[in-house]
Amino acid sequence: MPRETIHSCSRCGFCSPQWHGQCPGCGEWNTLVEGARPRAPGEHGRARPGAGRVTAGRREAPVARPLREIAPAALRRLSTGVGELDRVLGGGLVPGSLVLLGGSPGIGKSTLTNMALGHLALAGKRTLYVSGEESAEQVRLRAERLGPGALAVPILAETDLEAVLGVLAAEAPQACVIDSVQTLGAAELAGAPGSVGQVREVAGRIMQLAKERAIAVVLVGHVTKEGGLAGPRVLEHLVDCVLQFEGERERPYRELRALKNRFGSTNEAGLFEMRQGGLVEVLDASARFVAEATRAPGSAVLAAMEGSRPLLVEVQALVAPSELEQPRRVVSGLDRNRLALVLAILHRHGRVPTGGADVFVNVVGGVRVDEPGCDLAVALAVASASRGMPLSGTPRACFGELGLTGELRWVGHPERRLQEAAKHGCRAVIAPPDSGPGACEAPTLAQALALALPAGASRPHAVA
Numbered sequence: 001m002p003r004e005t006i007h008s009c010s011r012c013g014f015c016s017p018q019w020h021g022q023c024p025g026c027g028e029w030n031t032l033v034e035g036a037r038p039r040a041p042g043e044h045g046r047a048r049p050g051a052g053r054v055t056a057g058r059r060e061a062p063v064a065r066p067l068r069e070i071a072p073a074a075l076r077r078l079s080t081g082v083g084e085l086d087r088v089l090g091g092g093l094v095p096g097s098l099v100l101l102g103g104s105p106g107i108g109k110s111t112l113t114n115m116a117l118g119h120l121a122l123a124g125k126r127t128l129y130v131s132g133e134e135s136a137e138q139v140r141l142r143a144e145r146l147g148p149g150a151l152a153v154p155i156l157a158e159t160d161l162e163a164v165l166g167v168l169a170a171e172a173p174q175a176c177v178i179d180s181v182q183t184l185g186a187a188e189l190a191g192a193p194g195s196v197g198q199v200r201e202v203a204g205r206i207m208q209l210a211k212e213r214a215i216a217v218v219l220v221g222h223v224t225k226e227g228g229l230a231g232p233r234v235l236e237h238l239v240d241c242v243l244q245f246e247g248e249r250e251r252p253y254r255e256l257r258a259l260k261n262r263f264g265s266t267n268e269a270g271l272f273e274m275r276q277g278g279l280v281e282v283l284d285a286s287a288r289f290v291a292e293a294t295r296a297p298g299s300a301v302l303a304a305m306e307g308s309r310p311l312l313v314e315v316q317a318l319v320a321p322s323e324l325e326q327p328r329r330v331v332s333g334l335d336r337n338r339l340a341l342v343l344a345i346l347h348r349h350g351r352v353p354t355g356g357a358d359v360f361v362n363v364v365g366g367v368r369v370d371e372p373g374c375d376l377a378v379a380l381a382v383a384s385a386s387r388g389m390p391l392s393g394t395p396r397a398c399f400g401e402l403g404l405t406g407e408l409r410w411v412g413h414p415e416r417r418l419q420e421a422a423k424h425g426c427r428a429v430i431a432p433p434d435s436g437p438g439a440c441e442a443p444t445l446a447q448a449l450a451l452a453l454p455a456g457a458s459r460p461h462a463v464a
């Protein structure tokens with residue numbers, strides 16, 4: 001039987017069976033969101049895992065027990081066969097868990113999930129791919145690119161939530177992909193699929209079934225123009241794991257990161273390349289990026305950490321006289337505020353003023369670096385571009401965080417960064433004090449600049 005709907009104010013919590021443009025509770029406009037009416041205590045519904053047992057029609061009162069008395073659950077994971085995805089998930093999909101996979105349009109979300117289900121199907125697992133966005137024929141076209149496993153996956157092209165839940169309950173797959181959570185809709189809710197109330201209801205109902213039947217579910221989600229996950233924030237709280245698939249569409253590299261993970265670390269990241277045959281894991285990323293590094297003025301190699309894995313990436317900078325009153329600061333693969341901070345420190349403590357120049361900084365290959373250890377590479381790349389001189393001993397690798405007083409601060413895993421740099425022919429890595437043997441330690445930005453850009457060298461293209 002369809003459940004009644006209720007409209008609740010997202011500000012003050014006021015509830016009403018009717019929708020109001022202005023909340024009668026707090027007077028705010030457009031704050032009422034439609035949702036299914038919560039069940040009253042004692043009202044029959046699906047029992048949640050851990051809820052009291054039903055004996056002779058009566059539900060026993062639930063009893064709290066010390067954790068030591070709870071039998072430890074054996075966490076059996078389903079390997080997706082995509083190594084980088086498994087690593088980011090913490091070892092594979094956990095039965096009964098919900099994973100939200102977000103990413104910009106066309107980045108490869110459907111390709112990745114098709115591939116994962118294909119591998120699982122080949123390994124003899126029961127799988128289901130629910131497509132609300134594409135027709136079954138469109139999904140088949142993609143699967144042809146991805147190989148025989150992908151073609152073995154059963155597909156359901158459907159947008160009605162009840163119908164999807166019916167098939168999920170009947171088929172009881174071990175792994176299921178819903179592509180996407182924004183396209184499914186509950187008929188009893190008036191809002192269009194993708195609206196806050198609908199997304200909340202869809203995710204909640206699927207989660208309930210997933211927990212009951214131990215189905216590992218991947219919900220594909222859209223992202224907003226700003227790059228955040230679309231839909232209500234509650235969705236991110238509800239799911240066990242939030243993965244973000246990012247990269248530049250024009251470039252082949254794609255990066256998968258965990259923003260939240262109840263079953264593993266959020267430090268891990270996986271690198272892929274989009275090819276004709278689907279997404280291919282990039283295992284020798286450092287070698288590629290170092291080989292491609294230009295060694296020209298404005299290029300520095302950053303020995304970064306992507307979770308527990310060291311990765312060498314090229315940071316490129318261009319500094320050009322600006323015609324604008326407010327010079328441009330364009331950044332790709334880094335935090336914009338971090339660049340502003342590095343430019344200020346460079347000016348104050350490195351005597352490299354860029355106030356009148358446009359500054360462009362790019363982490364090559366569409367990779368995103370989200371760690372403070374990138375400061376020194378940005379500073380050296382900008383200084384090198386500004387002075388029109390390549391860094392000495394290129395490819396010159398470095399890492400370290402810049403303090404506001406111009407000091408170079410220690411960052412995590414220096415020995416692994418140094419090993420990776422040495423493995424790929426980058427010797428004399430400029431690093432903060434206490435980084436260990438093999439590092440060219442520089443306590444301050446000024447000393448790092450003196451090592452990388454020795455005074456007296458020519459300045460063919462210096463920017464004033």
Ligand SMILES: Nc1ncnc2c1ncn2[C@@H]1O[C@H](COP(=O)(O)OP(=O)(O)OP(=O)(O)O)[C@@H](O)[C@H]1O
Pocket residue numbers: 103104105106107108109110111112133145249274275276277
């Ligand atoms: N034959 C091909 N060879 C290489 N890459 C391809 C090929 N066909 C498609 N692609 C790539 O796959 C991308 C589409 O992948 P996919 O459909 O998995 O993305 P998506 O994130 O699911 O997109 P959407 O948000 O539209 O659902 C395209 O942008 C294109 O880069």
Ligand SMILES: [Mg+2]
Pocket residue numbers: 109110111133179
């Ligand atoms: Mg898609």
